[in-house]
Amino acid sequence: MNLSQSKNKNGLIILGLIFLFIFDFFLWSFIFQTPKFVEADFLDVGQGDATLFKFPMSGQILIDSGDGIKIKNALANIEGFFDRQIDVWILTHANLDHYGGFLRLVETNPPRLFIYNGFDSDSQSFKELKRKLEESHIPILILKAGDKIKIGENQFFILWPKNDFESKDLNDSGLIFKFQNFYGKMLMLADVSKKITNNLSDLKADILKVGHHGSKTATDEQILNLIQPKIALIGVGLNNRFSHPHQEVIDLLTKIGSQIFRTDLAGTIKIIFDNQLEIFPLNH
Amino acid sequence: MLKKQLEKLLNLAIPEKFFLSIVLFLFGVFISSFLNFNLGLWIAVVFLIFSSVFTFEEFLFKKRIFLSIYLIVFSLGFFYFQFYEFYQQKHSSLFLNGSSLSNIEAVIVSLPVYQEKTVELEAKLLLPYQGKILIKTNQYFQHFQYGDKIIFSGKFEEPKSFNDFDYKSYLAKSNIYSIVKYPKIEIQNHHQGFWLKDFLYQLRVSFQKQVDKIFKEPQSSFLNGLLLGDKRNLDKNLEIMLQKTGTIHLIALSGFNITIITAAVFAFLLSLGIARPKAFWLVVIFVFCFVILTGASASVVRAGIMGIVFVLSQKIGKPYQIRNALFFAAFIMLLLNPKILRFDFGFQLSFAATLGLIYLLPFFNNLFKVEKGGFLKWREIVATTFAAQIFVLPILILRFGYISIISPITNVLIISLIPYTMLLGFIAVLLSYLSLWLGIIFGFAAHTLLSLEIKIINLFGSLKFAVINFGKYSELVFWLSLLIFISYLIYKQKRKYEFISIKK
Numbered sequence: 001m002n003l004s005q006s007k008n009k010n011g012l013i014i015l016g017l018i019f020l021f022i023f024d025f026f027l028w029s030f031i032f033q034t035p036k037f038v039e040a041d042f043l044d045v046g047q048g049d050a051t052l053f054k055f056p057m058s059g060q061i062l063i064d065s066g067d068g069i070k071i072k073n074a075l076a077n078i079e080g081f082f083d084r085q086i087d088v089w090i091l092t093h094a095n096l097d098h099y100g101g102f103l104r105l106v107e108t109n110p111p112r113l114f115i116y117n118g119f120d121s122d123s124q125s126f127k128e129l130k131r132k133l134e135e136s137h138i139p140i141l142i143l144k145a146g147d148k149i150k151i152g153e154n155q156f157f158i159l160w161p162k163n164d165f166e167s168k169d170l171n172d173s174g175l176i177f178k179f180q181n182f183y184g185k186m187l188m189l190a191d192v193s194k195k196i197t198n199n200l201s202d203l204k205a206d207i208l209k210v211g212h213h214g215s216k217t218a219t220d221e222q223i224l225n226l227i228q229p230k231i232a233l234i235g236v237g238l239n240n241r242f243s244h245p246h247q248e249v250i251d252l253l254t255k256i257g258s259q260i261f262r263t264d265l266a267g268t269i270k271i272i273f274d275n276q277l278e279i280f281p282l283n284h
Numbered sequence: 285m286l287k288k289q290l291e292k293l294l295n296l297a298i299p300e301k302f303f304l305s306i307v308l309f310l311f312g313v314f315i316s317s318f319l320n321f322n323l324g325l326w327i328a329v330v331f332l333i334f335s336s337v338f339t340f341e342e343f344l345f346k347k348r349i350f351l352s353i354y355l356i357v358f359s360l361g362f363f364y365f366q367f368y369e370f371y372q373q374k375h376s377s378l379f380l381n382g383s384s385l386s387n388i389e390a391v392i393v394s395l396p397v398y399q400e401k402t403v404e405l406e407a408k409l410l411l412p413y414q415g416k417i418l419i420k421t422n423q424y425f426q427h428f429q430y431g432d433k434i435i436f437s438g439k440f441e442e443p444k445s446f447n448d449f450d451y452k453s454y455l456a457k458s459n460i461y462s463i464v465k466y467p468k469i470e471i472q473n474h475h476q477g478f479w480l481k482d483f484l485y486q487l488r489v490s491f492q493k494q495v496d497k498i499f500k501e502p503q504s505s506f507l508n509g510l511l512l513g514d515k516r517n518l519d520k521n522l523e524i525m526l527q528k529t530g531t532i533h534l535i536a537l538s539g540f541n542i543t544i545i546t547a548a549v550f551a552f553l554l555s556l557g558i559a560r561p562k563a564f565w566l567v568v569i570f571v572f573c574f575v576i577l578t579g580a581s582a583s584v585v586r587a588g589i590m591g592i593v594f595v596l597s598q599k600i601g602k603p604y605q606i607r608n609a610l611f612f613a614a615f616i617m618l619l620l621n622p623k624i625l626r627f628d629f630g631f632q633l634s635f636a637a638t639l640g641l642i643y644l645l646p647f648f649n650n651l652f653k654v655e656k657g658g659f660l661k662w663r664e665i666v667a668t669t670f671a672a673q674i675f676v677l678p679i680l681i682l683r684f685g686y687i688s689i690i691s692p693i694t695n696v697l698i699i700s701l702i703p704y705t706m707l708l709g710f711i712a713v714l715l716s717y718l719s720l721w722l723g724i725i726f727g728f729a730a731h732t733l734l735s736l737e738i739k740i741i742n743l744f745g746s747l748k749f750a751v752i753n754f755g756k757y758s759e760l761v762f763w764l765s766l767l768i769f770i771s772y773l774i775y776k777q778k779r780k781y782e783f784i785s786i787k788k
Contacts, residue, residue: 019729026728069400073519076500081731082724084500103425108497125425 030082038154038181038273043074044263047213047237047244048097050074051188052086053179055151059087062111063177063188065101066235072104077268077282088113092190093174094121099129106132117161118142119173143175154181159200160192171212172196178205183273187227193217206277207231208258214245221252229258231271231279238264299608305357306611310625312361313618317626319366328366331359365622376415377440377462386437388413391476395485395579396428398516403428406460417462418443418455421469430485431477438467450627457627484577488512494713497720498727503734507709509535510702513578522738525745527684530673530691531698537578538634539587544703546571546591564595582617582624582631586638589613610638632679640675641668662696669695678765685758686751694744698737705733 035056043050045066052075053061065071089111091099102114103125114133120126133140143149144163149156160176167173174190176197187203189211197203197211197218208229211218213236232253236244245262253260259279261269266281319327335355390407393416397404405419405428419436428434440462443452455463475482492514496504505517515523515535526532533540549570553563575588590609597604614635617624624631648667649655656663669692677687688694708730716723744750754761 023725023728067401072501072504072517076502079500081500081728084724107493124423128425 026082030080033080035272036274037183040179040186040271040273041078042209042233042235042261042263042269042271043071043078044266044268045070045074045101045235046263047235047240047242048100049092049190049209049213049235050101051209052078055154058151060085061088061090062086063090064092064098064190065089065105067097068100068102068104071101074268078270084109086111088115090175090177091116092177092188093117093170094119094123094126095170095191096123096125098191099126103129103132106136110136110138112138113141114138115141115143117173117175118144119161119167119170121170154179156180159202160196169193176200178202181273183275184277186271187229189218191215191218194220194223197223203227205229207233207271210234210245210249210253212244213240213242214249214262215242216246216248219249219252221256224252224256224258228256229253231277232258232260233269234260234262236262236264240264299605303608303611305354306615308354308358309361310611310614310618312358312363313365313622313625314361316362316365317623328359328363332356332363335359361618361622364619368622372459373461376459377409377413377417378415380413380440381442381462382440384437384439387435388437389433389435389472390417390419392428392430392432392434393477395430395488398424400424405434406458407434415462416458416460417464418460419467419469420463420465422466423469426469426471428471429474429489431475431482432471433473433476434469435472436464436467436469438464440464453627457621457623459621459623480573481576484573488577491713494716494723495709498712498716498723499709499731499734502738503731506535506734506738507705507730509537510541510706511710513537513541513581513584522741525741528688528745528750529694529741530669530688531694531741533633533637534698534702536583536630537581538583539590539638540699540702541706542571542574542584542587542591544706545574548707561599564599568592568595582628583634585617586610586613586631586634589616590638607642610635610642629679629683633676636675636679637672640671640673644671644674647671661700665696665699666692675769678762678769681754681758681765682762685755686753688751690744690747690750694740697740701733701737705730705737708733 035054037056039054041052041054043052043066046069048066049064050066050071051063053063055061066074086105086109089102091102091114094116106129110133120130130140143158145158145160146163147158149158157178157180158175159178161173165173171191172193174192176190176192177188179186179188184207185205186207186209187205188209189197191212193212194217198220203223203226205227206229208227208231210232214234234245250260261279261281263269266283268282270280270282272278272280316328335358338355339353389410391410392405393408394406401422401424403421403424403426405421406416407419408414408416410433417440419438441464442461443455443463445451455461492508492512495508495511498504499507501517502519502522505515505519506522508514508516509518513536518535523532526535546567550563550567553566554560558566571588571591575584578584590606590613593609593612594604597609614625617631645667648670649664652663652667654663654667673691680687709727712723712727712730714723715726
């Protein structure tokens with residue numbers, strides 16, 4: 001009786017030690033794994049956009065979040081178990097396929113700051129999102145063209161919407177970003193139509209998040225000539241009902257020599273802003 | 285010859301008589317469920333008169349009356365189904381179908397089912413109307429709860445079947461005869477339901493939220509499935525993989541999960557120093573509450589009733605007969621709602637699997653030499669999987685058109701991990717109420733196990749030969765296997781009698 005008890009006790013101690021050792025291992029590997037370069041993950045969230053920026057030794061920014069169905073899976077795919085704080089959420093414009101994921105995350109993983117363009121949608125779900133943000137005392141910030149977000153050497157320039165811009169079309173009110181650091185530039189066109197983007201200046205970038213999921217309403221030859229993207233990212237769901245991306249847009253991108261990555265075919269696309277500007281499609 | 289058989293029927297021991305009565309009741313319900321309402325009512329009445337006369341006659345001639353009691357029990361089952369259906373339709377919203385109504389008041393009576401972009405609510409209409417309806421809404425961002433009093437305007441429609449799926453019968457099973465699609469809904473009031481249910485559902489929702497906070501997807505929804513039978517947020521792809529590998533029963537909260545949880549609670553109570561008899565009653569109360577908390581799906585109710593019968597038999601010192609406990613559970617459940625026998629898929633699966641365990645486990649235990657043990661208890665798990673699956677297979681074929689042939693392998697690889705996963709996950713959730721980070725750190729152990737299980741499922745589910753597809757032959761296979769099963773039973777019964785007579 002006594003013997004088996006002490007055996008049991010020994011077993012428990014060994015189990016405890018094994019657990020501690022594993023825990024220790026993961027803790028240290030977690031510390032050593034901290035990356036040196038900015039990473040942008042263009043997430044596979046089905047039909048919709050979501051991009052996660054990770055800054056070394058600093059925070060994370062999530063720009064848009066898809067419609068909410070796949071956001072948790074997509075984030076879990078690129079983050080470790082203990083990696084769960086996203087500091088800033090940015091909503092380019094109040095369409096469900098861009099903020100649905102925020103609705104999904106707001107109760108379990110709220111951010112510290114919420115940024116959007118100031119154009120509210122009348123839909124109940126958007127009101128619900130704002131109500132929940134306010135309920136959790138998360139500050140809401142409105143940014144317009146000319147504003148700038150700076151994280152160390154990295155900068156986000158906001159190119160659109162202008163201060164006096166007014167429109168009933170929420171798509172056209174979308175925040176247009178240009179991310180820039182020493183290694184590269186990335187332009188994110190939200191869902192804004194080409195009649196607006198064609199009047200903007202200083203668009204040249206290495207990487208382009210193609211406007212409006214590859215719709216022909218957002219992309220034409222003129223704007224592609226201004227941007228000259230080497231890499232084009234398109235956030236779409238497989239066989240979506242809008243038949244995005246449109247073939248015309250794909251043809252134009254191919255013609256200008258861009259390498260095209262689509263989330264419906266390649267899954268989440270990981271971009272590392274280092275000397276080579278590395279791209280990894282994390283095929284599901 | 286026939287007389288001899290009847291004699292034997294009369295001389296059965298009491299538990300056997302009890303068993304046979306219930307079987308006949310179930311059979312009555314089953315036959316009745318195929319018949320048209322009016323016709324059925326007539327046949328039932330005729331049956332009842334006939335059997336009463338028969339009883340009376342036997343009583344008069346001072347014969348033993350057990351035979352006609354069997355007849356009566358059968359007719360009762362038959363009549364009960366018809367009566368139940370008649371009563372439910374009378375008190376339903378059936379006559380509202382096709383009309384658009386505004387400002388209807390109702391109370392949500394079950395757990396809201398959140399899907400990708402819709403929510404399904406089961407609601408009970410308040411006076412002047414009555415009956416249960418299903419509301420489909422796209423207000424999925426809104427937090428609906430059990431017991432919410434809502435007011436809505438919309439069109440009442442008759443449920444339509446789609447893709448060979450008899451949606452109408454599926455809903456009618458829960459006494460829902462109307463569906464209202466995308467009405468405008470406002471919540472007026474909370475907590476208008478039964479207090480205990482309300483309390484337990486709140487507990488459940490809070491528990492799920494903690495799981496969501498600690499775990500990431502798809503681990504979080506997998507664990508919610510293991511602990512609560514909730515597959516609300518489960519990735520569609522993973523769900524298909526679970527079906528292909530024959531492991532979907534794990535997250536449907538089968539008797540397996542309930543047994544683990546009950547045993548864990550019992551051990552916990554004993555370790556606290558609570559006396560055995562007292563612990564029994566606490567376990568009974570716990571099982572009762574847990575059944576409600578999980579949404580009282582057929583498999584859980586079945587396991588719950590059987591568990592309570594087991595505990596009671598221990599208490600009064602009578603042997604526990606698992607077969608009778610199973611049929612008793614089925615009887616109670618059919619009294620509550622006789623329609624589940626034919627229309628509740630979960631009930632059929634759970635009943636068939638348990639039946640398989642009862643009748644075939646000894647055979648497979650022998651075949652796989654379970655007493656030898658082996659790595660990961662593989663012999664025991666393979667034997668159990670075969671025994672449970674063989675009765676379930678025909679139903680699965682009828683429903684899905686395919687069966688998993690790698691299910692014994694995946695079950696062996698996964699099942700022995702499940703109790704630990706459940707326990708570690710549960711402890712992590714409890715700790716997270718103290719501090720979220722404590723829960724997260726502890727939860728890493730459960731996360732590792734969950735990820736491993738999901739990896740195994742995805743790996744085996746993506747194999748080309750994981751399933752056999754029956755396509756259009758599914759129905760044929762189903763009836764064939766039923767035929768084989770029944771002839772086997774008759775054969776076995778005959779052998780038994782021959783054996784007895786030789787012995788004599």
